[in-house]
Amino acid sequence: MLRRDGVQVGSDGLSGVDLALQAARSALIAGRLDEAEAACQGVLAADPVCAEAHLLSAVVWSRRGRPDRAEQHYRSVLSADPTSFEATIGMAGVLMNRREEIEAVDFAKRAIELRPDDGTGYSILGRILLGQQKFAEAAEYLGRAVALEPDQAIPHHLLGQALEGLERNDEAQAEFVAATQIAPNVPEFLIALGQFRWKFMDMREASAWFRRAYKLEPLTARGQIQLAKALIQEGDLEKAERALRKSIAFDSKGAIAHALLGQVLRQLGRFEDASLELQTAIDLDPNHTRPYLNLVQCRKATEATRPLLDQIESQLARPNLKDDDLRYLHYALGKAYDDLGEYGRAIEHFDAANDSMRRLIRMKQDPRANSDLLDSQIAQMTPEQFQLGRSTANLSDRPIFIVGMIRSGTTLVEQIVSSHPEVGSGGEMPYWLDRMSDALYTRGAGVEVSRLRAVADAYLSVTVERFPMASRVTDKMPLNFSILGTIHLALPNARLIHVRRSPIDNCLSIYLTPFPHPVNFGHSRESIVAYYEEYLRVMEHWRSTIPSNRLLEVDYEDLVADRERVTRRMIDFVGLDWDDACLRPEANERAVTTPSQWQVRQPVYRSSVDRWRNYEPWLGSLARLRPGG
Numbered sequence: 001m002l003r004r005d006g007v008q009v010g011s012d013g014l015s016g017v018d019l020a021l022q023a024a025r026s027a028l029i030a031g032r033l034d035e036a037e038a039a040c041q042g043v044l045a046a047d048p049v050c051a052e053a054h055l056l057s058a059v060v061w062s063r064r065g066r067p068d069r070a071e072q073h074y075r076s077v078l079s080a081d082p083t084s085f086e087a088t089i090g091m092a093g094v095l096m097n098r099r100e101e102i103e104a105v106d107f108a109k110r111a112i113e114l115r116p117d118d119g120t121g122y123s124i125l126g127r128i129l130l131g132q133q134k135f136a137e138a139a140e141y142l143g144r145a146v147a148l149e150p151d152q153a154i155p156h157h158l159l160g161q162a163l164e165g166l167e168r169n170d171e172a173q174a175e176f177v178a179a180t181q182i183a184p185n186v187p188e189f190l191i192a193l194g195q196f197r198w199k200f201m202d203m204r205e206a207s208a209w210f211r212r213a214y215k216l217e218p219l220t221a222r223g224q225i226q227l228a229k230a231l232i233q234e235g236d237l238e239k240a241e242r243a244l245r246k247s248i249a250f251d252s253k254g255a256i257a258h259a260l261l262g263q264v265l266r267q268l269g270r271f272e273d274a275s276l277e278l279q280t281a282i283d284l285d286p287n288h289t290r291p292y293l294n295l296v297q298c299r300k301a302t303e304a305t306r307p308l309l310d311q312i313e314s315q316l317a318r319p320n321l322k323d324d325d326l327r328y329l330h331y332a333l334g335k336a337y338d339d340l341g342e343y344g345r346a347i348e349h350f351d352a353a354n355d356s357m358r359r360l361i362r363m364k365q366d367p368r369a370n371s372d373l374l375d376s377q378i379a380q381m382t383p384e385q386f387q388l389g390r391s392t393a394n395l396s397d398r399p400i401f402i403v404g405m406i407r408s409g410t411t412l413v414e415q416i417v418s419s420h421p422e423v424g425s426g427g428e429m430p431y432w433l434d435r436m437s438d439a440l441y442t443r444g445a446g447v448e449v450s451r452l453r454a455v456a457d458a459y460l461s462v463t464v465e466r467f468p469m470a471s472r473v474t475d476k477m478p479l480n481f482s483i484l485g486t487i488h489l490a491l492p493n494a495r496l497i498h499v500r501r502s503p504i505d506n507c508l509s510i511y512l513t514p515f516p517h518p519v520n521f522g523h524s525r526e527s528i529v530a531y532y533e534e535y536l537r538v539m540e541h542w543r544s545t546i547p548s549n550r551l552l553e554v555d556y557e558d559l560v561a562d563r564e565r566v567t568r569r570m571i572d573f574v575g576l577d578w579d580d581a582c583l584r585p586e587a588n589e590r591a592v593t594t595p596s597q598w599q600v601r602q603p604v605y606r607s608s609v610d611r612w613r614n615y616e617p618w619l620g621s622l623a624r625l626r627p628g629g
Contacts, residue, residue, distance in 0.1 A: 017043055017050065024056050033060050051077045055086050067094045085114045092124045101128050119148035123155045130158060133322065135165035146175075153183035157192060164196065172196065187213040191226060198233065203430075207233040221251035228260055235427065237264050255285035263294050271298045282311075289315065289328040293514060296332040301339035309336050327356040331514035338512070338614075347618045350512050354523040361518045373436070374482060374538045376446045381485025383545050389449065389489045394456040397493040398463060400474045400574050403481040404499035405535050406519065407509035409556035413499050414476040415585040416567055422576055424467025425588075426475045431459055436483055447486050456490040472574055481535060484542045488550065495574045496546065498539065501556040504612045504625040507532055511622070525621040532625070557609055 024039035037060045043053040054073040061069035071094050077087035089111040095104035105128055111121035126142035129135075139162040145155035160175030176196055179189040194209030210230035217223035224247035231240035241264050247257040262277035278295040281288060292312050301309070315321075316329050330353035337346035400417060402410050418425035435455050440447050463473040480487060484496060507528045515522065521531040542551060552573045559566045567582050581587070612619065612626070619626075 017047060021050075021052055021056070024053070028056060028059060033063060036060050049076070049080050051081065051084065051087075055090070058087075058090055062090075062094070067097060070094055083114060085111060085118070088114060089118075089120050089124070092121065096124055096128055101132070104128055117148060119145035119152065119155060122148065123152075123158065126155070126162065127158055130162050130165070132320075133165065135162050138162040139166060151182060153179040153186065153189060156182065157189055160192070160196070185216055187216050187222065187226070190216070194226075194229070203233040206230075219250075221247040221254050221257060224250065225254075225257055225260065228257075228264075232260075232264065237268055240264050241268070253284055255281045255288055258284065259288060259291045259294070262291060262298075266294060266298055274298050286311070287315070287318070289325040293328045293332040293335075296336050301336035303340075305336060305340075309333060312336075323356040323360045327353050327360065327514070330356065334512065335514075341614075343614045344617075347615055353514065354511065357518065357523040361520060361523070370482060371534065372443055373441065374534060376441070376443075377483060377485050377538065378541045380446045381489060381541075381545065385449075386485075386489055386492065386545070389452070390492055392453050393490060393492050394453060394460060395493050396460050396491060397495070397575060398460060398471070398473055399491055399494040400472050400497065401480055401484070401487060401494060402474055402476040402478075402497045402499065403484060404478050405481070405501070405506050405510075405532060406478045406515075406522070407513055408478065408501040408506050409499045409554075409559065410476050410478045412556075412559070412585065413497060413554060413570070414474045415588050416582055417497075417570060417574065418474050419581045419585050419588045420472075420571060420576055420579050421581065422471045422579075423574075424463070424470035424473040426463065426466065426473050428477045429462075429475045430477060431462065431475075432480055432483060432487055433477065436486070440486065447489075449489070452486070452490040459491075472576065481542075482538060484538075484546065484551075488546050492550070494550070496551045497570065497573070498542075498551060498553045499556060500553060502609070502612075502627075503532060504619075504622055504627070505608065505610065507622055507625055508612050508615060508619070509608070525619075529621050529625065560609065 027036035040057040058070040058073035092107035108125040122145035129138035142159040157179035163172035190213040198206035207230040214227040228243040244261040259281035265274035281291040330349040334349035
């Protein structure tokens with residue numbers, strides 16, 4: 001080491017301070033935090049106001065999860081130089097992460113003033129506004145961040161979230177995709193895109209993104225969670241359970257894994273095990289709201305449930321709850337107070353839950369928005385068309401389609417029919433509705449009949465792949481009622497079971513039910529009634545055009561009143577010999593993913609008949625559906 005004018009210098013002319021800072025930078029890049037901090041401390045011992053040493057130390061402490069120590073170093077720099085952009089933006093980030101948002105905004109705005117051409121300040125300010133659900137303002141700042149730094153993934157990701165909040169979904173998806181293209185190995189971005197596609201019920205693509213995230217970190221708790229999410233979307237709940245148990249083995253304190261495992265176990269009908277997992281999730285993270293609803297749905301609320309209800313009520317008192325949190329908490333309390341017979345309190349929470357849902361999905365849909373499809377089906381699907389179509393149709397009698405208005409009893413009917421040992425339980429298969437939206441149906445032109453055979457053949461292949469030994473397979477997508485003519489034209493020997501329920505009980509149940517996926521018409525009394533009237537219109541057409549030996553109508557009230565008679569009728573209708581297992585649907589161990597998970601595991605009961613009388617003072621628009629109304 002040489003000396004020049006009393007200062008140590010290296011052979012390359014760098015001072016000792018410069019060399020130490022260079023060592024600190026290199027160690028920091030390599031992730032050797034202890035070495036980086038030691039080098040910085042050596043510099044600060046010689047020069048307590050060295051700005052770069054303070055800034056490097058701040059980064060070290062931020063990475064160690066000690067924002068308090070990082071803040072000390074940033075403030076040391078700012079006390080000497082209030083115009084330091086690096087310290088200003090660093091303080092904005094520390095305060096944002098600590099949720100001290102007012103001061104964080106001030107620092108972010110100051111950073112923008114110091115460097116208006118740097119995207120970091122805009123990005124931080126946008127992220128804060130995003131957390132406050134100020135989506136329009138957030139999108140403005142994040143858009144500027146993206147414009148200034150288009151090769152940075154995080155601003156694209158955050159802008160996608162803001163645009164999603166504004167319901168500009170095509171633009172949002174483009175930003176989510178951009179983030180994954182810039183940083184294809186960051187699991188968070190892959191997960192976000194998967195969640196976005198899941199929201200729009202694109203289960204196949206959602207599953208693919210979750211699997212990509214899993215492959216980046218397969219031997220971690222988070223990786224196993226992403227694998228489980230993919231398996232849940234694919235309907236393989238047993239494998240999902242195994243993945244979640246692996247996640248918990250990696251990290252027993254992971255609240256999300258316990259919450260998801262509780263959800264899976266509930267779908268599998270293992271309610272006691274599910275309750276234990278959900279309670280564990282709540283204990284680990286009391287502010288995670290979805291487990292409260294899942295826990296309440298595992299059992300009927302009693303007086304012993306009051307402490308849990310008090311806990312949920314206290315959650316509602318938290319400030320700045322998002323609509324997603326509000327809907328889970330209100331639905332949980334609504335269900336519990338309904339169980340307890342406190343219907344006035346229950347309806348207050350059900351109303352609040354539906355208010356949250358309308359805001360979440362920005363419910364603007366005209367309840368008769370599907371009238372074009374129904375009009376086309378009624379005009380195109382006639383007895384003459386059905387007769388002409390038989391010559392080219394697939395004549396398999398394997399499928400059993402169970403349709404009706406949602407919450408009409410279709411899950412119970414599938415549980416009964418699929419208890420037969422020769423029947424595979426397909427659950428809610430979106431196959432036909434998906435094909436109507438992307439392959440078969442054109443607005444104004446109707447169904448492309450020439451393509452039906454290929455679509456039907458592919459559908460049969462799916463059922464064989466899933467249930468190779470079954471002679472019949474159920475497909476319980478209730479909303480297939482809207483395209484029942486197309487299905488009958490493609491598969492004229494398939495059996496169609498239409499489940500009917502008292503209109504007012506049916507529509508009230510829609511309003512009171514938390515669905516796993518948004519139901520656009522299902523969150524206001526007026527839109528539910530309007531949609532129900534459209535359902536009645538198209539079902540009247542099918543009743544008059546589809547042969548009675550292919551369409552069986554089952555009344556829910558008759559089924560629960562005289563179960564054996566109606567069940568024997570259904571089994572005979574689908575062409576199978578009688579089996580006593582069909583009288584014990586509660587013993588059917590198939591996975592149930594609909595909101596009826598608890599009910600169908602119980603013996604068939606009558607308590608849902610005339611349920612509307614409990615809510616008579618609060619029926620509103622539903623009142624016109626009352627018997628004789």
